[in-house]
Amino acid sequence: xxxxxxxxxxxxxxxxxxxxxxxxxxxxxxxxxxxxxxxxxxxxxxxxxxxxxxxxxxxxxxxxxxxxxxxxxxxxxxxxxxxxxxxxxxxxxxxxxxxxxxxxxxxxxxxxxxxxxxxxxxxxxxxxxxxxxxxxxxxxxxxxxxxxxxxxxxxxxxxxxxxxxxxxxxxxxxxxxxxxxxxxxxxxxxxxxxxxxxxxxxxxxxxxxxxxxxxxxxxxxxxxxxxxxxxxxxxxxxxxxxxxxxxxxxxxxxxxxxxxxxxxxxxxxxxxxxxxxxxxxxxxxxxxxxxxxxxxxxxxxxxxxxxxxxxxxxxxxxxxxxxxxxxxxxxxxxxxxxxxxxxxxxxxxxxxxxxxxxxxxxxxxxxxxxxxxxxxxxxxxxxxxxxxxxxxxxxxxxxxxxxxxxxxxxxxxxxxxxxxxx
Amino acid sequence: xxxxxxxxxxxxxxxxxxxxxxxxxxxxxxxxxxxxxxxxxxxxxxxxxxxxxxxxxxxxxxxxxxxxxxxxxxxxxxxxxxxxxxxxxxxxxxxxxxxxxxxxxxxxxxxxxxxxxxxxxxxxxxxxxxxxxxxxxxxxxxxxxxxxxxxxxxxxxxxxxxxxxxxxxxxxxxxxxxxxxxxxxxxxxxxxxxxxxxxxxxxxxxxxxxxxxxxxxxxxxxxxxxxxxxxxxxxxxxxxxxxxxxxxxxxxxxxxxxxxxxxxxxxxxxxxxxxxxxxxxxxxxxxxxxxxxxxxxxxxxxxxxxxxxxxxxxxxxxxxxxxxxxxxxxxxxxxxxxxxxxxxxxxxxxxxxxxxxxxxxxxxxxxxxxxxxxxxxxxxxxxxxxxxxxxxxxxxxxxxxxxxxxxxxxxxxxxxxxxxxx
Numbered sequence: 001x002x003x004x005x006x007x008x009x010x011x012x013x014x015x016x017x018x019x020x021x022x023x024x025x026x027x028x029x030x031x032x033x034x035x036x037x038x039x040x041x042x043x044x045x046x047x048x049x050x051x052x053x054x055x056x057x058x059x060x061x062x063x064x065x066x067x068x069x070x071x072x073x074x075x076x077x078x079x080x081x082x083x084x085x086x087x088x089x090x091x092x093x094x095x096x097x098x099x100x101x102x103x104x105x106x107x108x109x110x111x112x113x114x115x116x117x118x119x120x121x122x123x124x125x126x127x128x129x130x131x132x133x134x135x136x137x138x139x140x141x142x143x144x145x146x147x148x149x150x151x152x153x154x155x156x157x158x159x160x161x162x163x164x165x166x167x168x169x170x171x172x173x174x175x176x177x178x179x180x181x182x183x184x185x186x187x188x189x190x191x192x193x194x195x196x197x198x199x200x201x202x203x204x205x206x207x208x209x210x211x212x213x214x215x216x217x218x219x220x221x222x223x224x225x226x227x228x229x230x231x232x233x234x235x236x237x238x239x240x241x242x243x244x245x246x247x248x249x250x251x252x253x254x255x256x257x258x259x260x261x262x263x264x265x266x267x268x269x270x271x272x273x274x275x276x277x278x279x280x281x282x283x284x285x286x287x288x289x290x291x292x293x294x295x296x297x298x299x300x301x302x303x304x305x306x307x308x309x310x311x312x313x314x315x316x317x318x319x320x321x322x323x324x325x326x327x328x329x330x331x332x333x334x335x336x337x338x339x340x341x342x343x344x345x346x347x348x349x350x351x352x353x354x355x356x357x358x359x360x361x362x363x364x365x366x367x368x369x370x371x372x373x374x375x376x377x378x379x380x381x382x383x384x385x386x387x388x389x390x391x392x393x394x395x396x397x398x399x400x401x402x403x404x405x406x407x408x409x410x411x412x413x414x415x416x417x418x419x420x421x422x
Numbered sequence: 423x424x425x426x427x428x429x430x431x432x433x434x435x436x437x438x439x440x441x442x443x444x445x446x447x448x449x450x451x452x453x454x455x456x457x458x459x460x461x462x463x464x465x466x467x468x469x470x471x472x473x474x475x476x477x478x479x480x481x482x483x484x485x486x487x488x489x490x491x492x493x494x495x496x497x498x499x500x501x502x503x504x505x506x507x508x509x510x511x512x513x514x515x516x517x518x519x520x521x522x523x524x525x526x527x528x529x530x531x532x533x534x535x536x537x538x539x540x541x542x543x544x545x546x547x548x549x550x551x552x553x554x555x556x557x558x559x560x561x562x563x564x565x566x567x568x569x570x571x572x573x574x575x576x577x578x579x580x581x582x583x584x585x586x587x588x589x590x591x592x593x594x595x596x597x598x599x600x601x602x603x604x605x606x607x608x609x610x611x612x613x614x615x616x617x618x619x620x621x622x623x624x625x626x627x628x629x630x631x632x633x634x635x636x637x638x639x640x641x642x643x644x645x646x647x648x649x650x651x652x653x654x655x656x657x658x659x660x661x662x663x664x665x666x667x668x669x670x671x672x673x674x675x676x677x678x679x680x681x682x683x684x685x686x687x688x689x690x691x692x693x694x695x696x697x698x699x700x701x702x703x704x705x706x707x708x709x710x711x712x713x714x715x716x717x718x719x720x721x722x723x724x725x726x727x728x729x730x731x732x733x734x735x736x737x738x739x740x741x742x743x744x745x746x747x748x749x750x751x752x753x754x755x756x757x758x759x760x761x762x763x764x765x766x767x768x769x770x771x772x773x774x775x776x777x778x779x780x781x782x783x784x785x786x787x788x789x790x791x792x793x794x795x796x797x798x799x800x801x802x803x804x805x806x807x808x809x810x811x812x813x814x815x816x817x818x819x820x821x822x823x824x825x826x827x828x829x830x831x832x833x834x835x836x837x838x839x840x841x842x843x844x
Contacts, residue, residue, distance in 0.1 A: 061607035061830075062607055065606045072609075091567075130833070137457065182488045408481040
């Protein structure tokens with residue numbers, strides 16, 4: 001029997017593992033609860049009406065169509081029978097594995113306040129993005145018709161919780177949308193007066209960057225019109241708004257970019273996990289006691305970056321996927337020695353609106369307009385396929401040149417996972 | 423007080439009316455229950471994963487942003503108080519008018535069998551399109567995992583009810599998707615064996631075309647692999663499939679392209695309507711007894727095409743919108759004589775897959791590949807704005823050259839009208 005590899009999750013890590021196994025003597029099953037791979041670093045641009053959904057998502061089947069040894073399976077995993085080496089699916093199906101790769105990513109987390117989620121959605125899936133786009137645009141629509149000044153102000157206040165790259169990028173994009181792109185479209189409100197408030201519990205935004213880049217990003221965001229509140233944790237999210245520190249702030253749109261929690265992979269297989277649900281993997285990325293199970297990306301935690309934890313970013317997941325593929329190839333050749341994973345950090349990038357970015361490659365630090373162009377080219381380069389690169393480049397150039405965001409569509413019904421009856 | 427025109431519905435007719443009033447001494451309110459204008463002739467391409475939603479939809483506000491006298495209002499109309507000349511909205515709001523233009527379009531109709539709708543959705547909105555795309559792709563996903571031959575066959579059977587242009591275009595696009603674009607993506611099913619069945623109650627498909635073009639379309643569709651059933655009405659739609667004539671046909675995906683019913687505009691204002699709910703308008707497109715109310719597009723019925731009813735197509739709605747604008751301008755100048763509307767028919771077009779089309783301009787009839795190119799160029803020409811023309815042209819050229827449909831995304835939750843709480 002050919003060695004069977006089951007990869008759960010077709011994000012950056014899972015796809016890198018499948019890619020690294022090209023030509024190896026294995027059969028591969030890629031499972032995901034969605035039918036598409038998603039380029040999450042640009043998801044905030046779907047949420048803020050710059051890009052279309054299909055520009056940053058690819059059907060998984062299409063990506064591996066030439067690989068006849070790869071089977072794609074749309075399904076929801078509910079458990080793992082490690083004794084029988086079998087993945088259990090919601091619909092009663094099962095999938096046997098010789099080697100299992102768990103790469104199921106993370107969702108946003110509310111530090112024990114899951115009841116905040118309906119009021120403060122996070123941004124991890126296409127449905128999240130179109131749902132957030134809907135909230136932002138509907139809030140402006142309602143403000144346009146609201147006559148009560150207090151309610152109107154709440155409809156024109158956008159709160160972003162969390163000052164990491166996602167929070168910074170969302171804040172910059174929303175303030176530009178409201179202050180630059182949309183003012184002439186409304187008759188009764190001045191969208192330039194919309195407030196965008198970024199709340200960060202720590203002492204500075206972009207804590208993974210150096211202090212001077214962080215300070216530059218802070219100043220740039222404020223120049224764009226974002227209000228930044230540091231050192232104050234959010235204590236309450238509700239339909240009325242947020243409470244941070246002792247301050248209540250009335251706001252109809254609250255976006256959550258403050259924390260993530262790993263998927264349930266640890267629970268499926270009874271594996272040891274940290275507070276955020278991430279599996280504490282061995283140095284070779286296998287689960288403790290289970291050399292046949294690899295756990296990678298946001299689902300795992302490992303201190304393989306000169307003793308520091310590997311960050312939860314796309315390049316890290318890709319490197320781990322590639323490492324897993326190499327380990328499996330070695331084992332197939334009879335070499336079962338554990339190969340420790342070492343993370344190579346290439347850098348941190350974040351945009352601040354459409355005219356500035358901060359880049360920290362270690363050996364070089366950049367900020368401003370040139371950094372923005374490098375950020376843009378890097379992201380286009382990492383998109384999959386010529387067609388999406390062209391489409392995203394066209395969309396960006398268009399917005400850059402005209403200020404018109406074409407994807408201002410209110411369409412989404414209530415999000416529902418895309419598996420289920422036809 | 424400046425003359426107030428309220429236009430309900432931002433489809434082809436409503437926008438043409440607004441466009442024709444540019445520079446006139448009026449204030450205009452455009453109301454719609456969606457925030458976007460939709461290019462419905464290409465909606466079937468969103469449903470069949472060729473185009474992205476944002477490529478054929480434009481935010482209404484954006485289209486009229488330079489017209490300071492135009493206010494856009496997102497809302498659901500529930501009634502019209504003709505005595506007080508006031509439109510009533512679901513949220514309790516009202517809008518006074520001096521002249522009212524009803525251009526609210528039509529929905530699909532089930533000939534008294536509304537209970538069929540959950541099993542046989544129609545195609546009128548972006549949500550319809552992404553929901554149909556979801557059904558088609560999920561059916562293939564389920565078929566891939568189904569082991570029972572009967573259930574698998576039902577999952578691989580796609581029924582289209584109605585042989586007009588929409589039904590023909592859907593059938594051609596689905597058969598190409600399944601037979602040409604997707605086969606190499608599946609491992610357990612052969613999508614080339616998927617059945618696409620087009621059921622038409624009348625004696626031929628495309629009844630609005632000449633008999634020879636209709637026969638050509640019939641032969642072309644069959645060559646693509648579509649099974650055509652003529653002269654048999656559908657008597658039942660259910661989760662199991664359809665019954666047409668005496669034949670039951672097991673099918674998980676049934677699409678409805680058989681009939682339309684006008685929106686509720688006639689009921690709102692208590693106007694006389696035909697069986698399909700269309701207001702029987704006067705020769706000048708006004709509602710009987712209400713010279714201040716114009717009704718146009720699919721919401722109206724009028725025999726202004728050499729004594730024949732005006733067809734329910736985009737050019738007809740546009741001509742009516744332009745006629746209304748001219749009439750309002752005349753009235754503002756004091757000329758209140760009714761100006762009868764006369765429809766100028768420019769032609770019928772329909773595509774059959776991505777390599778053939780039929781065109782009947784009256785003075786010239788065409789079919790085949792050249793007709794397809796003319797069809798494509800005509801549709802790109804009628805899209806709004808350079809950006810969407812570029813985007814659609816890029817999408818089509820890409821599919822044409824590579825056979826890859828990028829928009830194969832299963833994303834949509836249950837459709838919900840895009841008005842409501844944030």
